[in-house]
Amino acid sequence: MENYDLLxxxxxxxxxxxxxxxxxxxxxxxxxxxxxxxxxNVGCIPSKMFVYTGxxxxxxxxxxxxxxxxxxxxxxxxxxxxxxxxxxDPIAAGGENYRTNxxxxxxxxxxxxxxxxxxxxxxNGETITADHIVLAAxxxxxxxxxAGLAExxxxxxxxxxxxxxLPKRLTVLGGGYIASELGHVFxxxxxxxxxxxxxxxxxxxxxxxxxxxxxxxxxxxxNVLLNTTVSQVSQDDGGPITMNLEVDGEAQVHETDxxxxxxxxxPNADTLGVAACGVEVNDSGYVIxxxxxxxxxxxxxxxxxxxxxLQLKHSANHEAKIVAHNIAHPDDxxxxxxxxVPHAVFGHPQVAAVGKTEAQLIADxxxxxxxLQNYGDTAYGWAMEDTESFCKLLAHAETRQLLGAHLxxxxxxxxxxQLIQGMRFGQTVDEMATGQMYIHPALSEVVENALLGL
Numbered sequence: 224m225e226n227y228d229l230l231x232x233x234x235x236x237x238x239x240x241x242x243x244x245x246x247x248x249x250x251x252x253x254x255x256x257x258x259x260x261x262x263x264n265v266g267c268i269p270s271k272m273f274v275y276t277g278x279x280x281x282x283x284x285x286x287x288x289x290x291x292x293x294x295x296x297x298x299x300x301x302x303x304x305x306x307x308x309x310x311x312d313p314i315a316a317g318g319e320n321y322r323t324n325x326x327x328x329x330x331x332x333x334x335x336x337x338x339x340x341x342x343x344x345x346x347n348g349e350t351i352t353a354d355h356i357v358l359a360a361x362x363x364x365x366x367x368x369x370a371g372l373a374e375x376x377x378x379x380x381x382x383x384x385x386x387x388x389l390p391k392r393l394t395v396l397g398g399g400y401i402a403s404e405l406g407h408v409f410x411x412x413x414x415x416x417x418x419x420x421x422x423x424x425x426x427x428x429x430x431x432x433x434x435x436x437x438x439x440x441x442x443x444x445x446n447v448l449l450n451t452t453v454s455q456v457s458q459d460d461g462g463p464i465t466m467n468l469e470v471d472g473e474a475q476v477h478e479t480d481x482x483x484x485x486x487x488x489x490p491n492a493d494t495l496g497v498a499a500c501g502v503e504v505n506d507s508g509y510v511i512x513x514x515x516x517x518x519x520x521x522x523x524x525x526x527x528x529x530x531x532x533l534q535l536k537h538s539a540n541h542e543a544k545i546v547a548h549n550i551a552h553p554d555d556x557x558x559x560x561x562x563x564v565p566h567a568v569f570g571h572p573q574v575a576a577v578g579k580t581e582a583q584l585i586a587d588x589x590x591x592x593x594x595l596q597n598y599g600d601t602a603y604g605w606a607m608e609d610t611e612s613f614c615k616l617l618a619h620a621e622t623r624q625l626l627g628a629h630l631x632x633x634x635x636x637x638x639x640x641q642l643i644q645g646m647r648f649g650q651t652v653d654e655m656a657t658g659q660m661y662i663h664p665a666l667s668e669v670v671e672n673a674l675l676g677l
Contacts (some may be wrong), residue, residue, distance in 0.1 A: 227251045229550065230344065230353035232336050232495065235260020236527050237359025238318070240328070244551035250328055251353065252601035253346055255335040258319035261361050261528070262536040265381045270404055272307045273384060274569045281571055284411075288608050298412045300389045308385065314433055332502060334361075338500040339440060342522065355550050358502070358510055358518070358525035359543070360495055362488040367396070371456040375464055376452035377482040381404060389414055390481035394466065396453065397485035398425040403441070403570040405483060410445050411571065417446040417479065419453060419468070426568060430580040430629040432595065432615055437574060437631060440611060444571075446516065447460035448477075456482070471529070490529045507532065514558040516546035526551065530559075538564050565643050572612060575635040576641050578627035590620035594676035598632050601672060602664030614673045616652070621652035623677075638670055652677045 230246035231237045233555040238259070241250060272598045274309045284295040323331045334347040342352050365378035366372070378386070379478045380401050393409050395402045398420030408434045410416035418425070424438040425447070441447050448470055455467040497504065502525075503511045509532065510525040512518055519526050524546045527539035538561060545559045565577035598612035599602035612632020618625050628642040645655040656674035661667050 224343070225251075225349070227330070227351065227353040229355045230351060230649065231357045231359060232344070233260060233359035233527070233529075234258050234318070234322075235359060236360055236536065236543040237260060237357055238322070238542065238548040239543045240357060240550075241326075242547050242551070244547065245327065248328060248507070249330075250326075251330050251332060252322055253332045253334070253336045253344065255333075255360075257315050258322075259315040264315055265384070267536050268503045269307050269311055269384055270408075270508075271378070271569050272310075274410045274571075275403055276303055277408040278571060280411040280413075281407075281598050295413070297390070298561075300412070301387070303412075304385065304413055307499075308498055319549055336344070336495060338496045338498075340499060341433070342379060342518070343500075343502055356500075356523045357550075358492070358495065358497065358523065359527050359531050359539075360491040360493050362490045363483065363486045363494075365489045367453075367486050369453050369456055372453075372482070375458045375482070377455045377486050378409060378483050383483050386481075389577075390479075391415060392463075392478070392480045393483060394419060394464075394477065394479040394481070395483045395485055396540055397487070398449075399423060399485065400489065400566075400568040400570075402483075402485040403437070403568055405485065406428070406441070406445065407571045409483075412654070415446075415522060417448065417477065419448045419450055419451050419466075419477075419606035423449050426574060428431070429568075429574060429576060430615060430627070431582060431631050432613075433574055433631045434614070436611065437570070437572065446555055485562075488528070488534055488637055492529055495529075514544060515549050517549075533561070533566075534562055535564065535566055544626075547574070549658065562645065563646055565639060569636065571631070572631075572632050573635040574630055574631050575639040576627070576629045577639060578625070579617060580627060580629070580644065581615075584626060589626065591617050591626060591674055592620050594673050596669055596673035596676055598669050601666070601668045603666040603668065606664075609633070612669075614669050616673045618652045618677050622670075624649070625652050632669075634666055638667060641667070641670065 230251045232253045233256040242456045260566050283293045287295040296423045322329050329366045332346045336346045338346045339345045343353055392415040395406050396419050399520050404417050424434045451464055451470045464476040468475045468477050490509050494502050495614040501520045510530045512525050512530050516524045524611050526542035526546050528534050545557050549556050568574040595613050595615045598609040617627035624644050630639050661671040
């Protein structure tokens, strides 16, 4: 049995644990998939490169409102795909080569690891152990139990970005961020898109004003079936895929050429067999940790998607920094801070949020004031002919602290950053509104006016 000082399972954010503090440690890295993890290979980065392409296609389709004659005349899908992965694949390969061949103190194991006992991991028939083990094995796509789905075949976000040709018709199962982003991509590129969602609105975990407006916009762009379930999927040889649906209680039949399952992601704790190591998980299968990143087993740490439903790269990176420091400096433990974790959905329109929704404040009984500021009420909003985008802010009625920020529209993921900073460093909304100059007529005046409105 080979023993190491440090064993890291997963090469996404787990790979960044290897700071100079561990240059003199014997380290093992275990990776069952592509080096670099979800974000680099099948998540954040490639999907946003595709999203930007989709945005360009959508602009070409809608420029007549500016008096510009452009049109969308189709795409070269292989060129789009190869631009994305021609940049990403060498990064993944380079990272693996660096750890494998240029770090004498690091041993890379390519294969799926499974715990066989306390702090004992089997990889490719070999058992390894370590003084410290970090579980950073991420999450995987969840597949609903639908009759015939597996037999017919489907794609997930792991595979659909690498298809050889665009289908004529694509049906997306789900109404969350993956469905919204990839739906925008393929719909913008000319695919006849249908979104099937069990609930009554898309992005239902967002503030209701954002979710409702986003749903309305997507209903105009695509065929969106809400309150819909799929009971069975079938396909005759060479024919279209037939889906038996129940839409608002009524039976319908839907035909498509390809299915994208985007119904959420689940942690990989079960595939690791963490129970054999003694590591505890919650009812949803996520590994339980304290604020220092420690599990209930001494010397076993965890971070990222295997520990939380947040499923965000920036929160995983934050946790990786905390865990790396705490392993190297056990007498100076630091705590993670997930009290203000922002997120964005790169659909069309973009969505960005941080803090509480209005429904949460009402449920908590928190006294609050709110302001919804339309992009179209600012000079840059006029330039964009924007009639749908907005910034919604929620502040404590007494302390004047910003409690929630919710943006829908162009550059939402960037505009929200100054609000995150203000919340993080304890500024009141009045200080944020009046304590600095805002460039005129930049789009940031949407945020300024929303703050002034409070």
